[in-house]
Amino acid sequence: MSYDLSSFGWTDLRAADLPDGTVPARVSRVDRGAAEVIAADGQHHVRYGARVRRASAADPVALPCVGDWVALTWLPEGRYELDEVLPRTTAFVRGGVSRDSVGGLSGDGQGQVLAANVDIVFVAEPSMHSTDFADLGRIERLVALAWESGGTPVVLVTKSDLFEDGLDDLVADVRAAAPGVAVHAVSSLLGDGVELARGYLEGSRTAVILGPSGAGKSTLVNALAGDGVMETQQVRAADGRGRHTTVHRELIPLPGGGLVIDTPGIRRVGLYDIGEGVDRVFSDIEDLAAECRFGDCGHDGEPGCAVLAALERGDLPERRLQSWRKLQREAVWMASRTDARLRKEQQNKWKIIHKEMRRSGRNRP
Numbered sequence: 001m002s003y004d005l006s007s008f009g010w011t012d013l014r015a016a017d018l019p020d021g022t023v024p025a026r027v028s029r030v031d032r033g034a035a036e037v038i039a040a041d042g043q044h045h046v047r048y049g050a051r052v053r054r055a056s057a058a059d060p061v062a063l064p065c066v067g068d069w070v071a072l073t074w075l076p077e078g079r080y081e082l083d084e085v086l087p088r089t090t091a092f093v094r095g096g097v098s099r100d101s102v103g104g105l106s107g108d109g110q111g112q113v114l115a116a117n118v119d120i121v122f123v124a125e126p127s128m129h130s131t132d133f134a135d136l137g138r139i140e141r142l143v144a145l146a147w148e149s150g151g152t153p154v155v156l157v158t159k160s161d162l163f164e165d166g167l168d169d170l171v172a173d174v175r176a177a178a179p180g181v182a183v184h185a186v187s188s189l190l191g192d193g194v195e196l197a198r199g200y201l202e203g204s205r206t207a208v209i210l211g212p213s214g215a216g217k218s219t220l221v222n223a224l225a226g227d228g229v230m231e232t233q234q235v236r237a238a239d240g241r242g243r244h245t246t247v248h249r250e251l252i253p254l255p256g257g258g259l260v261i262d263t264p265g266i267r268r269v270g271l272y273d274i275g276e277g278v279d280r281v282f283s284d285i286e287d288l289a290a291e292c293r294f295g296d297c298g299h300d301g302e303p304g305c306a307v308l309a310a311l312e313r314g315d316l317p318e319r320r321l322q323s324w325r326k327l328q329r330e331a332v333w334m335a336s337r338t339d340a341r342l343r344k345e346q347q348n349k350w351k352i353i354h355k356e357m358r359r360s361g362r363n364r365p
């Protein structure tokens with residue numbers, strides 16, 4: 001069995017990070033102390049080497065996660081070992097706060113990476129959710145998370161077939177809630193917008209789909225994969241025998257190119273973590289705030305407040321201002337709970353991303 005790793009997103013840029021004498025592979029699933037990986041010569045179940053074990057004992061963000069590119073070394077006893085996690089270009093990091101079973105909080109300061117090297121973050125929000133319309137606040141939150149990961153958000157208003165009239169207005173409202181972000185209406189049922197979504201994965205890009213339960217994420221993955229989802233999970237052995245593989249359940253290669261990462265962790269990611277991405281989602285308000293007379297304006301009745309002026313003119317919806325205040329409070333709170341180590345990891349991540357952006361001379365693919 002062999003794989004063309006470029007169809008899994010391997011690039012020359014990443015190859016430059018590969019230590020001599022090692023073999024590149026992409027993590028499709030993790031277990032305790034071991035991972036399923038895809039290398040050019042096939043799929044392997046590999047244990048973590050001493051270096052990975054040591055690094056992750058000190059800092060759990062060093063643990064391999066789905067989507068990671070890793071370096072394998074061949075051991076004399078005739079198997080690979082996962083020797084190193086190659087630098088991540090993007091990462092979903094669950095912050096240093098965990099919720100216990102009764103909803104309490106423990107500020108344990110332990111970050112965890114849920115998915116790495118995700119290029120496109122689809123934010124799926126149903127046009128209708130039981131009897132409610134699309135939730136703009138939820139979109140803002142998930143778009144913030146997407147920016148924070150370093151990936152490019154794309155909002156998909158799913159189940160668009162549930163709308164007869166007014167879909168255009170809804171999409172316009174969503175656009176206003178996510179400035180600078182592409183917004184498309186999608187119906188997996190009718191197939192509308194599915195090809196458009198697929199287009200974002202050209203060039204063997206990797207995507208995740210965030211969104212509430214019932215947003216139609218699984219249905220969209222199936223629509224993107226055509227009837228091929230099972231087929232792509234079957235890999236022909238060199239001897240011509242069909243062979244079922246199971247490792248692709250979390251890193252799903254699409255027949256038309258590109259990959260989707262779908263794990264329980266990434267599905268729950270919206271329940272946690274909010275941070276720097278907030279400024280970016282509310283860039284319109286940040287721009288207004290820069291015009292306020294006082295640098296530390298609280299937009300709470302101070303004279304010369306550009307934010308409240310925009311509100312009065314009707315240029316800024318009240319809902320959006322409230323949403324911004326709420327997410328900012330949350331971000332500040334989260335930041336106070338996140339230890340310095342995790343912040344450093346985030347900063348390094350952004351450094352890499354910004355370097356990458358400057359290098360490629362663009363902000364979005």
Ligand SMILES: Nc1nc2c(ncn2[C@@H]2O[C@H](COP(=O)(O)OP(=O)(O)OP(=O)(O)O)[C@@H](O)[C@H]2O)c(=O)[nH]1
Pocket residue numbers: 158159160161162186187188189190211212213214215216217218219220267
């Ligand atoms: N009308 C309509 N229904 C859809 C569409 N896409 C999905 N559904 C339905 O919505 C329900 C939820 O879809 P799923 O794909 O399971 O949603 P999900 O986001 O994966 O949900 P979780 O697995 O709970 O996270 C199912 O009954 C689907 O048949 C669509 O485009 N139009």
Ligand SMILES: [Zn+2]
Pocket residue numbers: 289292297298299300302304305306307308
């Ligand atoms: Zn102000």
